[in-house]
Amino acid sequence: MKxxxxxxxxxRILKAGVKAVLVYIAYFxxxxxxxxxxxxxxxxxxxxxxxxIEGFFIAIAVFVFLIxxxxxxxxxxxxxxxxxxxVIFYLIIALKSGIIDVNIQNVTLILNLQFFLLMLIxxxxxxxxxxxxxxxxxxxxxxxxxxxxxAGARI
Amino acid sequence: xKYTLRALRWATIILWILLVFLIITxxxxxxxxxxxxxxxxxxxxxxxxxxxxxxKINNNGIYGIYDLNITTIIEDADGAILLKSSSFVxxxxxxxxxxxxxxISISLEKIPNYQAYLTNDTDFIMKHSIRLNFAKAVPCFFxxxxxxxxxxxxxxxxxxxxxxxxxxxxCIVSLNVSFENHSPYINLNGTLKVEVLNQNEEKIGMNxxxxxxxxxxxxxxxxxxxxxxxxxxNVSKLTRSxxxxxxxxxxxxxxxxxxxxxxxxxx
Numbered sequence: 443m444k445x446x447x448x449x450x451x452x453x454r455i456l457k458a459g460v461k462a463v464l465v466y467i468a469y470f471x472x473x474x475x476x477x478x479x480x481x482x483x484x485x486x487x488x489x490x491x492x493x494x495i496e497g498f499f500i501a502i503a504v505f506v507f508l509i510x511x512x513x514x515x516x517x518x519x520x521x522x523x524x525x526x527x528x529v530i531f532y533l534i535i536a537l538k539s540g541i542i543d544v545n546i547q548n549v550t551l552i553l554n555l556q557f558f559l560l561m562l563i564x565x566x567x568x569x570x571x572x573x574x575x576x577x578x579x580x581x582x583x584x585x586x587x588x589x590x591x592x593a594g595a596r597i
Numbered sequence: 598x599k600y601t602l603r604a605l606r607w608a609t610i611i612l613w614i615l616l617v618f619l620i621i622t623x624x625x626x627x628x629x630x631x632x633x634x635x636x637x638x639x640x641x642x643x644x645x646x647x648x649x650x651x652x653k654i655n656n657n658g659i660y661g662i663y664d665l666n667i668t669t670i671i672e673d674a675d676g677a678i679l680l681k682s683s684s685f686v687x688x689x690x691x692x693x694x695x696x697x698x699x700x701i702s703i704s705l706e707k708i709p710n711y712q713a714y715l716t717n718d719t720d721f722i723m724k725h726s727i728r729l730n731f732a733k734a735v736p737c738f739f740x741x742x743x744x745x746x747x748x749x750x751x752x753x754x755x756x757x758x759x760x761x762x763x764x765x766x767x768c769i770v771s772l773n774v775s776f777e778n779h780s781p782y783i784n785l786n787g788t789l790k791v792e793v794l795n796q797n798e799e800k801i802g803m804n805x806x807x808x809x810x811x812x813x814x815x816x817x818x819x820x821x822x823x824x825x826x827x828x829x830x831n832v833s834k835l836t837r838s839x840x841x842x843x844x845x846x847x848x849x850x851x852x853x854x855x856x857x858x859x860x861x862x863x864x
Contacts, residue, residue, distance in 0.1 A: 552738035558616070565612045572605035579598045 458510035462503040469499035490544060494536040501528060519577035526566040526573065533562050623732060626658025626691075639782065643848040645704040646782045655694045660732030662689040667699050670724040671745070679708045679721065705850045714747060715852050716754050718779055721745040748779030748813055751845065751852060759793075759841050759858040761830075768835060770802060770858070771827045774843065777819040778810045785810040787847030791828050793858075795836040802830030808845070837861065 473495070505525040512518045534540075540556030635651035656662055665686040671679045684699040701723075705711045727739040757773035770793050778785050786809050793802040804827070810820045828841075838859045845852040 548741055550740040552740070554736040554738075557734045558620070561612065561616050565609055565616070568605055568609050568612070572602060572609065575598065575602055575605065579602065582598070 454511050454513075458507045461510050462507035465503040465506050466499060469496070469503075491536070498532060498536070501532070516577060516580065519573050519580060522573040522576075523570055526570040530563050530566045533559060619734070622659055623735065626660045627731065629657040630662070631655035631657065641782060641784070644706070645702050645849075647700055647702040650699045650701070652697045652699065653694060654689055654697065656689045656691055659691055660734075661691055663687070663730040663733055664728070665689065665697075666726075666728045667697070668726045668728075669699070669701050670726075671701070671703070672722045672724065673714075674719055674722070676722075677709070679703075711850065712852055714749060715751045715850060716749050716776075718749050718752060719747045721747050748781055750778050750780040750783045750785055750810075750849075752777045752779040752819070754854070756841075756843060756854070756856045757825075759856065761835075761858075761860045763832075768830050768832045769827050770830050770841065771825055772841060772856070773823070773825045775821065775823040777821045779813055779819055781813045781815060783847075783849055784812050785822075785845075785847055787845065789826070790844040790846060791826055792842040792844075793828055793830050793839065794842060795834055795839040797836070799834055801834045801839075802828045804828040808847075835860075 473492075502525070505521060505528070509518055509521045509525070512521060537555055537559055540559040541552065541554055543550060543552045545551075631654070633653040633655070635653070638649045638651070640647040640649060652667075654662070654665075667684045669682045671681075673679055680701075680703060682699070682701045684697055686695060686697060689695045705714075708714070721744065723743045723745050725741050725743070728737070730736045754776040755774070759770050759772040762769045762771065772791075774789065787807075789806045789808050791804050791806070792800055795801050806824065806826055808822060810822050813819055838857065840855045840857045842853065842855050
């Protein structure tokens with residue numbers, strides 16, 4: 443808690459806020475490019491999913507804010523783990539377990555995106571494993587740091 | 598620990614790059630596939646009607662199209678399946694143009710209860726489905742429905758009451774037969790066989806008449822058949838009541854119907 447001094451706290455909030463805003467701006471830029479490049483039919487197809495995409499980026503921006511704010515503490519790793527878990531469940535729900543169906547005029551299109559879902563889940567599982575190991579490493583280094591002065595004092 | 602963390606970080610980065618690359622190339626490839634569906638051609642054979650739908654698939658993308666399966670199911674208004682037709686292409690490689698002929702062939706006699714469609718107009722439901730596996734990574738399934746109006750070739754078939762005209766030596770049974778050909782595909786070219794059966798189911802008279810009614814041209818005037826048919830019968834076996842059996846025989850179908858007769862005034 444030493445690190446959370448008044449000055450440090452406002453700096454952290456500012457830094458975290460800027461990062462979160464950048465994530466949200468990135469979403470707007472990506473969305474603008476994708477939607478302007480798409481033809482009307484495909485726009486209608488994706489349009490149904492736009493609340494899911496927007497919701498996803500808002501949640502990611504919140505996670506970015508919290509992770510940056512809690513950087514240097516164990517909460518950072520907990521939040522990173524939670525973010526990966528959130529992404530996995532969100533994708534499973536939003537992509538309807540990988541099989542999405544859309545209606546364009548009188549044509550029903552069923553897309554099987556299970557391959558991509560599997561890839562995204564794999565990436566997030568690796569990310570979760572990395573977060574757990576990072577947390578262990580962080581705690582290890584913290585413990586070492588706490589031990590070193592006392593060991594030095596003994597010598 | 599540092600090396601493990603670094604390895605996991607790199608694994609994540611490489612997987613993300615692969616995923617993004619795959620998505621971008623798949624989307625790019627899908628936009629470079631040209632599908633050109635031509636005008637369906639109608640082929641009328643002796644016993645079947647075939648719609649041949651040509652389609653050109655020009656795969657200018659960087660991935661192949663695997664297991665392309667086009668299926669058409671024709672159902673009646675109650676949802677009963679009348680026929681199913683499929684076309685299959687195992688692979689359309691990248692930079693390849695493939696011509697497909699999807700044939701929908703109707704053989705009337707192979708349709709269950711087809712006789713109901715000879716005298717009644719209806720709307721058939723055509724369910725088209727296209728299944729394919731794009732780049733062996735994205736299986737897709739398209740479904741769309743359309744309706745096909747069916748015109749009955751023997752619409753409003755009406756057989757008048759049989760009459761019997763006697764003279765000293767023989768008897769002539771006459772009856773009026775009329776119908777309209779509502780089918781734009783079927784040329785009614787065949788024979789109408791008329792048999793007169795007495796009470797004991799014995800054939801006492803028979804005659805065949807040629808029929809030639811062209812298909813409906815879509816101009817609002819249905820080609821019609823309206824004839825009075827005469828059948829000489831064996832007087833000695835003629836009974837007061839019996840039946841007249843009419844059999845329409847064309848290359849496309851055969852249809853049989855019976856009408857009872859009763860000649861009270863004679864007996």
